[in-house]
Amino acid sequence: MSTGLGTLLLADARLPVGGHTYSAGLEPALLDGLPVERIPAYIEARMRTVGLAEAAASVLAYRAVGGAFVPGRIEAGPEGLGVDADALADVHEALLARSPSAPLREISGLLGRGLVRLADRLWPEHPAVKALRTLGRAPQRPIALGVVAAVMGSEEAEVARVSLYDDAQTVASAALKLAPVDPVDAAGWVLGAEGVISSVVAEALAVEGIDDLPARTAPQIEGWSLEHQVKTRRIFVA
Amino acid sequence: MPEQTEGNATTGTRRAMRLGVAGPVGTGKSTLIATLCRELADELSMAVVTNDIYTDEDARLLRAAGVLPIERIHAVETGACPHTAIRDDVTPNLLAVEDLEAEFAPLDLVVVESGGDNLTATFSPALADAQIFCLDVAGGGDVARKGGPGIERADLLVVNKTDLAPHVGVDAEQMVTDAKASRGGLPVLALSQHDEVSIKALAGWVHQVLADYRSGTHVPRDPGPMAPHSHADGTTHTHEGGEDGHEHA
Ligand SMILES: Nc1nc2c(ncn2[C@@H]2O[C@H](COP(=O)(O)OP(=O)(O)OP(=O)(O)O)[C@@H](O)[C@H]2O)c(=O)[nH]1
Ligand SMILES: [Mg+2]
Ligand SMILES: [Zn+2]
Ligand SMILES: [Zn+2]
Numbered sequence A: 001m002s003t004g005l006g007t008l009l010l011a012d013a014r015l016p017v018g019g020h021t022y023s024a025g026l027e028p029a030l031l032d033g034l035p036v037e038r039i040p041a042y043i044e045a046r047m048r049t050v051g052l053a054e055a056a057a058s059v060l061a062y063r064a065v066g067g068a069f070v071p072g073r074i075e076a077g078p079e080g081l082g083v084d085a086d087a088l089a090d091v092h093e094a095l096l097a098r099s100p101s102a103p104l105r106e107i108s109g110l111l112g113r114g115l116v117r118l119a120d121r122l123w124p125e126h127p128a129v130k131a132l133r134t135l136g137r138a139p140q141r142p143i144a145l146g147v148v149a150a151v152m153g154s155e156e157a158e159v160a161r162v163s164l165y166d167d168a169q170t171v172a173s174a175a176l177k178l179a180p181v182d183p184v185d186a187a188g189w190v191l192g193a194e195g196v197i198s199s200v201v202a203e204a205l206a207v208e209g210i211d212d213l214p215a216r217t218a219p220q221i222e223g224w225s226l227e228h229q230v231k232t233r234r235i236f237v238a
Numbered sequence B: 001m002p003e004q005t006e007g008n009a010t011t012g013t014r015r016a017m018r019l020g021v022a023g024p025v026g027t028g029k030s031t032l033i034a035t036l037c038r039e040l041a042d043e044l045s046m047a048v049v050t051n052d053i054y055t056d057e058d059a060r061l062l063r064a065a066g067v068l069p070i071e072r073i074h075a076v077e078t079g080a081c082p083h084t085a086i087r088d089d090v091t092p093n094l095l096a097v098e099d100l101e102a103e104f105a106p107l108d109l110v111v112v113e114s115g116g117d118n119l120t121a122t123f124s125p126a127l128a129d130a131q132i133f134c135l136d137v138a139g140g141g142d143v144a145r146k147g148g149p150g151i152e153r154a155d156l157l158v159v160n161k162t163d164l165a166p167h168v169g170v171d172a173e174q175m176v177t178d179a180k181a182s183r184g185g186l187p188v189l190a191l192s193q194h195d196e197v198s199i200k201a202l203a204g205w206v207h208q209v210l211a212d213y214r215s216g217t218h219v220p221r222d223p224g225p226m227a228p229h230s231h232a233d234g235t236t237h238t239h240e241g242g243e244d245g246h247e248h249a
Helices: A005-010 A026-031 A036-064 A085-097 A102-122 A127-133 A141-151 A156-178 A183-192 A194-206 A219-229 B007-011 B029-040 B057-065 B082-086 B091-103 B149-153 B162-168 B172-181 B196-215
Strands: B017-022 B046-050 B073-075 B109-113 B130-136 B156-160 B188-190
Touching: A005 A141, A005 A156, A026 A036, A026 A156, A026 A219, A036 A085, A036 A141, A036 A156, A036 A183, A036 A194, A036 A219, A085 A127, A085 A141, A102 A127, A102 A141, A102 A219, A102 B091, A127 A141, A141 A156, A156 A183, A156 A194, B017 B029, B017 B196, B029 B046, B029 B057, B029 B109, B029 B130, B029 B196, B046 B057, B046 B091, B057 B073, B073 B091, B082 B091, B091 B109, B130 B149, B156 B172, B156 B196, B162 B172, B172 B188, B188 B196
Parallel strands: B017 B109, B017 B130, B046 B073, B046 B109, B130 B156, B156 B188
Antiparallel strands: none
8 A cells, every 4th residue: 555655755846856957947938028927827837738748648657567556566576567668668759759849858858867766776676667767768757757656656646646746836946046936925826726737637647548648738838948948047957 | 094884895996986076156166177177188088067056157168178078068957056956966967977977988087066155065975976175265264264064074175266365365374274173184275276286286186086986995975064073082073974873983
C-alpha cells in the first residue's frame, strides 16, 4: 500500500531535480508584457493546453511501467511485472510529437534528467527505471515523472494531479522572483486553479493510449520560449 | 589526522576533479578561473561551468578571454538562486559537468563558478571535490575576520586584488593574517592579476590538490554550516561530509 509520501516528494520543490531553474514560461511572458494580474489566467491556460498533454503523457508512462497494476510495489519482480519498455518509448515519442518548441523539449529533457538521476540513485535495479533508461539520457519530464511515480507507488490520479500542480506552482513561485508579488497571493493562485486542475485530471485519466493523447499546445507560450532561448539576460532557463 | 572516508577510493581517479569557486559578487572569480585556464590548459584538459545570476556575463568573459575553446564553457541558469544551485539542489550543475565530461573525455579538471552570492554560500561535496572561496581587498579589511563557512573552511581562501589594497585603504597582509587565524591551518593565498608570483602559487595549489585527488588522499570537505568544535582532548576540527558521525578517537 502506498503511504502517499512519494507523491508528496514529487510535488515538493525541495526534491533535488533542478526545478528551481525553470519558470514554466513565466519569465518570457512577463518580459513580453503579460500583466501580473493575468498570471492566474496564464496558469489556467497552461493547465488546459500543455498541462493536459503532459499530465496525460505522465499517466500513460505510469501505466506503461505497470504503475496501475502494482501500486506501492517498489520490489516489482525482476522480470518486470507490468513493465513494457516499448510502450513507454511509444508514449515518449508521442509526447515529443506534441511538443513543437525545440527549447521546451530541451528543458523538459533537462528536468527529465534530474528525475532519471534521482531514480538511478534510489532504485538502480528497478525494471521500470531500467525501461526509463532505454529512452536515452534526457527523457521528457512527464515521462520520467510517470515512471518515478509508479516506482514510488503513487495512485494514477495523483500522477496527473502532481504533474499539473507542479506546473502551476512553478509559475507561482517564479512570479515571486520576477514581479512584486505577495507570496500569499501566489499561494492563492495555485489554490484558485483547483477547479481547472480537477477537470484536467479527469480528462487526462480518460486518455487510453497514444492515439487519443491530446495534442493541445499554446502557440504564444511556444513563441515566447523561442525568444527566451536567445536572450542573454535571464534568470530562468525557460 | 583528518577523518578518512571511502570517497575517492570508490569514485576512483577516472573522473575529472571538480573545483568550485565561490565568493561574493565581483571579487574576481571569473578572472581567477580565466587565469587558471591560462596557466593550466596546456597541461590539463579543462572545462568550466558558470552559474550566472542574470546575464551570461561570466561565460562571456571567459569565452572572450580566449583561454579555453568556447564549447568547453557551459552556462547554467540558477533561477535567481545561486546558493541553491551549488548546495541544496546541485542537479543542473552536475548535469552540465557530466555533459562536459562526456563531450571532452577524458577531462582532468572541471571548474564550477558559483554565481556571486553572500558569505555563507558554499559548495556541496556532492558537486565540488574541492573549493576556493574568493574575497577581495575592496570588500573591506574586516571581512576575513567576520568569518563564515567559506572563509573558515574552504580548501583555499583567496584574498584577491591585493594590488588595489593601497587604493582602498586596506592592509592586505593584515587581512591575510586575520584570515589565517580563523582557518586552523588551511591555506590562504594573497592574489593579484598583477603579481605573477601569486598566480604561480595559485596554479601550484591546484596542481597539488589534483595530485592528492588522484592519489586518493584528498578528502572533499564540506565547509557547510557546521561550526568547528572542540573535544575534550583539545583537538579542534570540522566534520567533513555533513553528518556528525563522531566516530573519531
Ligand atoms: N585590480 C584588480 N582587479 C581585478 C583583479 N581580478 C579581477 N579584477 C577585476 O574585478 C572585476 C570583477 O572581476 P570578475 O572576475 O568578473 O569577478 P566575479 O567574482 O567573477 O564577478 P561575478 O561573477 O559578477 O560575481 C573585473 O573588473 C576584473 O577585471 C585583480 O587581481 N586586480
Ligand atoms: Mg564571474
Ligand atoms: Zn534562493
Ligand atoms: Zn567531532
